[in-house]
Amino acid sequence: MNRREFLAAGSAIAAASALPSFALADDKTITVFSSSDNNIIDFWNNTVIPAFTKANPGLKVKLASGGDENGVRAIADRALAALKSKTDPQVDAFENFDARLPAGAAEAGLWVSFSAENIPNYGRINPQAQNLKQELPYRGSQVLLAYDKTKLDPKDAPKTWEQLVAWIKKNPGQFIYNRPDKGGSGGNFVRRAIHEVNGRDPSKFTISNYSADFAEKSLMPAWAALKDLAPFLYEKGAYTSGNTQSIQLLSQGVVTMVPVWSDQVLQAISQGVLPETTGLVQLTDLALCGGFARMTVFSNGANKDAALKLGNFLLTTEMQSAIITQIGGFPGVSWDHISTDLREKYKDVVPNSIPTFPGGDWNSAINDGWYRNVATGLARG
Amino acid sequence: MIAGFSTTSGRFDWTGFIFAILLAIVIAVPLLVVFTWAFTEVWRYPSVIPQKFGLRFWDQTLSRADVWEALSISLRLSATVTFLSALICLPAAYAFARMKFPGRDLFFLSFLASHAFPKFGLLVAIASIFLQLNLIATFWGVVLIQLVGTLMLMIWIPVAAFQAVDRRMEEAARDVGAGPLRVFWSITLPQAFPTIFAAVLLTFVSTFYETEGAWLIGAPQIRTMPVLMINFINNQVVIQYGAVLSVILWVPSFIALMFARRVIGTGAFAKGFGA
Amino acid sequence: MGRGLKGLLLIAIPVFLVGWLIIYPIFAAILSTLFFDGPEGLRFSTASYQFFISDPYSRANLALTLWTTGMCAVLLLIVGLPIALYLRFSTNRFADLVQSLAIFPMFVPSIILSYALIRTIGPNGTVDILLNAVGLPKIKSPYLTPWGPVIGLVWDHLPLTVLMLTAGLGSISNSAIEAARDVGAGPLRVFWHIILPRMGNSILVTVSFTILGIFSAFTLPYVLGPASPEMMGPFMLRTFNALYDPLNAKTQAVISFAFCLFFGIFYVWSIARNQKGQSR
Numbered sequence: 001m002n003r004r005e006f007l008a009a010g011s012a013i014a015a016a017s018a019l020p021s022f023a024l025a026d027d028k029t030i031t032v033f034s035s036s037d038n039n040i041i042d043f044w045n046n047t048v049i050p051a052f053t054k055a056n057p058g059l060k061v062k063l064a065s066g067g068d069e070n071g072v073r074a075i076a077d078r079a080l081a082a083l084k085s086k087t088d089p090q091v092d093a094f095e096n097f098d099a100r101l102p103a104g105a106a107e108a109g110l111w112v113s114f115s116a117e118n119i120p121n122y123g124r125i126n127p128q129a130q131n132l133k134q135e136l137p138y139r140g141s142q143v144l145l146a147y148d149k150t151k152l153d154p155k156d157a158p159k160t161w162e163q164l165v166a167w168i169k170k171n172p173g174q175f176i177y178n179r180p181d182k183g184g185s186g187g188n189f190v191r192r193a194i195h196e197v198n199g200r201d202p203s204k205f206t207i208s209n210y211s212a213d214f215a216e217k218s219l220m221p222a223w224a225a226l227k228d229l230a231p232f233l234y235e236k237g238a239y240t241s242g243n244t245q246s247i248q249l250l251s252q253g254v255v256t257m258v259p260v261w262s263d264q265v266l267q268a269i270s271q272g273v274l275p276e277t278t279g280l281v282q283l284t285d286l287a288l289c290g291g292f293a294r295m296t297v298f299s300n301g302a303n304k305d306a307a308l309k310l311g312n313f314l315l316t317t318e319m320q321s322a323i324i325t326q327i328g329g330f331p332g333v334s335w336d337h338i339s340t341d342l343r344e345k346y347k348d349v350v351p352n353s354i355p356t357f358p359g360g361d362w363n364s365a366i367n368d369g370w371y372r373n374v375a376t377g378l379a380r381g
Numbered sequence: 382m383i384a385g386f387s388t389t390s391g392r393f394d395w396t397g398f399i400f401a402i403l404l405a406i407v408i409a410v411p412l413l414v415v416f417t418w419a420f421t422e423v424w425r426y427p428s429v430i431p432q433k434f435g436l437r438f439w440d441q442t443l444s445r446a447d448v449w450e451a452l453s454i455s456l457r458l459s460a461t462v463t464f465l466s467a468l469i470c471l472p473a474a475y476a477f478a479r480m481k482f483p484g485r486d487l488f489f490l491s492f493l494a495s496h497a498f499p500k501f502g503l504l505v506a507i508a509s510i511f512l513q514l515n516l517i518a519t520f521w522g523v524v525l526i527q528l529v530g531t532l533m534l535m536i537w538i539p540v541a542a543f544q545a546v547d548r549r550m551e552e553a554a555r556d557v558g559a560g561p562l563r564v565f566w567s568i569t570l571p572q573a574f575p576t577i578f579a580a581v582l583l584t585f586v587s588t589f590y591e592t593e594g595a596w597l598i599g600a601p602q603i604r605t606m607p608v609l610m611i612n613f614i615n616n617q618v619v620i621q622y623g624a625v626l627s628v629i630l631w632v633p634s635f636i637a638l639m640f641a642r643r644v645i646g647t648g649a650f651a652k653g654f655g656a
Numbered sequence: 657m658g659r660g661l662k663g664l665l666l667i668a669i670p671v672f673l674v675g676w677l678i679i680y681p682i683f684a685a686i687l688s689t690l691f692f693d694g695p696e697g698l699r700f701s702t703a704s705y706q707f708f709i710s711d712p713y714s715r716a717n718l719a720l721t722l723w724t725t726g727m728c729a730v731l732l733l734i735v736g737l738p739i740a741l742y743l744r745f746s747t748n749r750f751a752d753l754v755q756s757l758a759i760f761p762m763f764v765p766s767i768i769l770s771y772a773l774i775r776t777i778g779p780n781g782t783v784d785i786l787l788n789a790v791g792l793p794k795i796k797s798p799y800l801t802p803w804g805p806v807i808g809l810v811w812d813h814l815p816l817t818v819l820m821l822t823a824g825l826g827s828i829s830n831s832a833i834e835a836a837r838d839v840g841a842g843p844l845r846v847f848w849h850i851i852l853p854r855m856g857n858s859i860l861v862t863v864s865f866t867i868l869g870i871f872s873a874f875t876l877p878y879v880l881g882p883a884s885p886e887m888m889g890p891f892m893l894r895t896f897n898a899l900y901d902p903l904n905a906k907t908q909a910v911i912s913f914a915f916c917l918f919f920g921i922f923y924v925w926s927i928a929r930n931q932k933g934q935s936r
Binding site: 476488493494 | 660661662663664666667669670671673674675676677678679680681682684685738739742746748750751753754755756757758759760761762763764765767768769771772773775776780781782783784785786788789811814816819820822823824826828829854855857858860861864865868869871872889892893896905906909910912913916917920921924927928
Binding site: 033037064065077081244251273 | 422423425426427433501504505506508509512513515517518593596597600601602604611612618619620
């Protein structure tokens with residue numbers, strides 16, 4: 001029986017091959033994982049990291065792309081296990097993550113709680129963007145409607161929710177949005193419907209005023225409105241599985257209009273995925289909700305302090321301006337901390353404010369409610 | 382060649398022709414679509430051929446150093462895992478097929494667990510085991526997690542192979558005085574070989590394309606080819622990156638397959654002894 | 657008994673690995689769905705299972721998963737067996753081609769496959785483009801219907817099925833078939849009385865692998881299938897990630913596991929029965 005030998009040999013080899021990673025830890029390399037698209041990865045590699053290392057000699061940043069959210073969530077699970085066993089999680093921060101995952105991690109103290117003490121620029125953050133104190137919102141983007149100009153004249157493009165609903169019903173099968181939990185473009189379309197049936201007042205919903213009763217009262221009419229829309233959607237109520245799939249259906253000419261993320265659709269047009277004849281329109285009675293990318297920092301990471309420095313650096317005027325000029329994003333800080341010139345120059349691309357919807361318990365209420373009330377009982381042929 | 386149902390080698394093989402056509406339609410058309418996409422810059426409905434061909438995405442993919450590094454890591458990983466898996470699983474499979482010992486059925490069933498329980502429920506527990514052994518972000522950590530993933534395939538399939546071996550032939554060999562090892566080497570193994578080879582091939586390929594374990598244990602130091610591909614593919618509006626990487630991997634795959642055919646298909650090995 | 661000990665030694669390493677890295681975490685996961693830390697110590701509760709059983713939405717998802725798995729298994733056997741039989745009994749270049757084609761899906765990762773299928777049989781995909789070019793009406797696309805995942809999963813699992821069935825057929829000796837043909841048995845009778853009984857194990861192994869692979873499949877059902885009802889794979893991950901509900905997600909995992917275990921036990925039982933038959 002060589003079970004013990006096998007184990008011993010295994011750990012000896014493991015110890016030997018773990019050496020290079022110890023060596024890496026010595027140069028203070030901040031390991032950041034990201035689940036964002038290529039344009040964001042490029043933005044970090046070409047802009048954020050060079051500027052940060054210049055401002056902080058001796059610190060390095062290693063950005064690893066985790067593919068999708070499941071990928072980075074697995075790393076969060078790994079870090080949670082490391083927290084319990086007090087070992088090195090080999091990760092310091094996430095570029096964009098929901099600090100409510102993995103369930104129970106925030107309570108266990110996996111994430112650093114941000115405040116003005118560890119992030120001097122914390123006070124600059126746009127109050128609308130704030131959700132959990134374990135999340136550092138540093139860039140935002142808006143959701144727009146993208147449409148095919150060859151099938152819909154730009155002057156007839158819907159400008160209000162009512163016009164949009166009327167257009168969808170008049171053109172059955174020409175609109176599709178993705179499942180709300182599988183991508184923000186569909187998710188924020190659904191949230192816009194919730195705003196609509198609740199008097200178009202985003203301030204009605206806050207992270208702390210969630211209650212099962214209030215959710216029931218405010219969400220049920222929205223589910224009714226969306227269900228009413230279902231027979232006029234593509235395939236009488238089909239929903240794509242993500243932002244990308246919606247864009248693909250638009251590019252294949254299957255549908256005429258889909259909700260999209262602004263940065264993603266601009267990238268798709270520049271890469272030739274969508275034709276030049278793609279039109280973009282925002283609702284003017286109340287814009288579709290936007291969303292913020294939220295950095296999280298591990299409390300048990302080997303380079304926690306350096307990662308906090310990086311977080312603070314992201315909120316500087318320099319980086320926030322770069323977010324506007326380079327990726328057409330929405331700043332995570334209030335506009336007071338951005339130069340007025342810049343604000344003037346980009347006012348056509350970047351709106352002054354974008355409505356938001358609180359996360360927290362609302363997320364699960366919306367995700368679950370939509371599947372149970374809107375997506376079910378479809379007529380399938 | 383001994384003819385079964387099919388035509389003898391003299392006549393035109395209509396059955397094969399029909400199979401080939403049907404499979405070509407069903408299998409090759411989606412592959413052809415991927416292939417075409419790899420060389421395409423713009424392709425929109427209703428054009429039959431892409432509006433704009435180009436190699437832009439090939440340049441962007443091949444110029445990345447990490448692609449080649451990932452390919453080399455992946456190949457080394459898959460070879461190591463397949464070798465270790467065969468080393469520990471084939472004797473076990475033989476034991477399961479031929480020997481009686483307490484708890485045999487239960488142990489045999491336990492391998493099913495590695496495929497039947499969704500990974501997300503086990504992540505935390507597996508990660509903490511690896512953390513304690515300092516295996517996170519190491520080559521051998523990834524080997525270990527992938528090795529566990531191959532066990533079921535490498536045991537269940539060879540067990541079926543060993544059981545299908547004609548016992549009477551082994552007995553006959555033993556009757557004429559062959560020792561147990563000799564019987565195994567010259568009767569049992571050759572008959573079971575095509576199936577075992579199929580299992581080895583499946584193991585190699587499925588290890589190569591395994592992402593979850595490689596990512597969970599290997600990140601950020603060990604980046605395998607599929608982990609890299611997932612980064613290229615997921616949530617990308619541009620599908621060409623994925624198409625390019627797939628096509629790069631197809632060329633060696635296809636060559637390997639043509640060779641595999643000689644071993645698995647007609648089972649020249651098996652027939653030498655069986656007929 | 658010496659032989660028993662030898663057997664145990666031969667299986668020791670794989671059994672240890674699976675017990676350490678799989679079985680133990682599974683037990684931990686199962687226990688975490690049944691026992692909870694309460695104010696007065698550990699508390700036992702089956703509430704999450706009762707919720708699953710009483711929830712029509714969860715049951716519909718389970719039913720869809722069973723339907724998809726069954727449909728795929730049947731289709732795979734219908735498609736795979738003739739191919740395997742053909743490959744077993746012929747050696748010309750068509751056979752080379754057929755085998756290479758049938759095995760090739762193995763080298764296409766699911767995520768690429770799903771894009772390929774969307775582009776091929778999806779709305780305005782290649783098939784539509786070709787039909788449109790010759791003036792025929794478009795197909796009714798299976799994309800985002802329950803047939804989408806079925807087509808994708810059958811495509812994805814075809815290599816495994818063909819490889820394993822062909823390998824199983826390889827161990828049937830020609831002499832047995834020749835003998836049957838000599839006494840005047842037709843192809844169907846040879847298949848039914850000689851081939852089928854001898855490849856029982858291969859078919860069982862194939863079907864068990866297929867079922868396991870399909871039951872908790874994620875990528876293909878998620879990308880190609882409808883939003884609701886959804887298969888167990890996407891359902892579990894959605895409960896885990898989007899609803900922040902690990903308890904119900906793990907309960908769904910345990911229930912899927914129980915179904916897979918049932919197929920597994922059936923398989924082991926038939927193998928055991930088979931062995932008794934062989935040793936007589």
